[in-house]
Amino acid sequence: MALSEILNSRYSVRAFKKEAVDQATLEEIFTLAQKSPSNCNVQPWKTYVLSGEKKDQLKNKLIGAVMKQQPPSPDFDWKIAYQGIHRERQFGSANALYSAMGIEREDKMKRNMAMLRNWAFFDAPHVAFFTMDKYLGIMGAVDIGIYAQTLTLLLKERGIDSCMQGALGQFPEEVREFLQLPEDAGVLFGMSFGYADDNADANKARTDRAPLEEAVSFV
Numbered sequence: 001m002a003l004s005e006i007l008n009s010r011y012s013v014r015a016f017k018k019e020a021v022d023q024a025t026l027e028e029i030f031t032l033a034q035k036s037p038s039n040c041n042v043q044p045w046k047t048y049v050l051s052g053e054k055k056d057q058l059k060n061k062l063i064g065a066v067m068k069q070q071p072p073s074p075d076f077d078w079k080i081a082y083q084g085i086h087r088e089r090q091f092g093s094a095n096a097l098y099s100a101m102g103i104e105r106e107d108k109m110k111r112n113m114a115m116l117r118n119w120a121f122f123d124a125p126h127v128a129f130f131t132m133d134k135y136l137g138i139m140g141a142v143d144i145g146i147y148a149q150t151l152t153l154l155l156k157e158r159g160i161d162s163c164m165q166g167a168l169g170q171f172p173e174e175v176r177e178f179l180q181l182p183e184d185a186g187v188l189f190g191m192s193f194g195y196a197d198d199n200a201d202a203n204k205a206r207t208d209r210a211p212l213e214e215a216v217s218f219v
Contacts (some may be wrong), residue, residue, distance in 0.1 A: 011207075013161035014097070014117065015200030016192070020051060020125040021160055025173045029154045036150040038143035044132040045147045048179050051126045058127075061174045062119040072170035075134060075186030076141065093207050100205035114202075118167035122202075124192035129168060129175055134186040144188055155193055162193035 001009075015192070026049065038044065050058055082090045095105075104112045121127045130148060132140040152162045168175075170192025175187045195204055 001035045010156045012163040013196045014202040015197040016124040016194040025068045033151045036147040044140040046131045048129045058178045065171045075172045097205040121192040125194040128191045131190045163194040165190050
């Protein structure tokens, strides 16, 4: 599949089949992702891929933390409040998803249940957590963003879908304890992945993109 075809066909998948990706394919994809560029070639990512029983154990821990209604305590700054056009796009994305799922704006309970599915990894057979040394700050985050983009394209090339999730960085202590991460390691975000359930309403949602003239200036 050509890269342009991948970009035109991929979307954030929020419902997956139970079928797992075989280990050889996982190792091939994550080996190729090591070719991702990074500032000064520091390669700051340390990725943890969970599957099967271990994935489900961490899922239960995260859902338990969320259900306690304790406030998120991310390792990195996720407190941004979008403004202007960015806020409009944020609302547009949420509206596309909830409309596809038939959830009304006023139905707070159903919206909360849909949000909770983030920490259930949308029932995906695999989840990846992207971590890095905390001191790396924004430069490390930029590099990991490039790395994660490489991964999602490699996955889609092989017919494997994914969803990037900032929500998976909101309760890092549960992840840190489960994975026995050192204190100087921070959990940035995560990615659920597997084979899309094409019949799920959540997977019928699509978002638009700004036109070229709004995003790029040729000088």
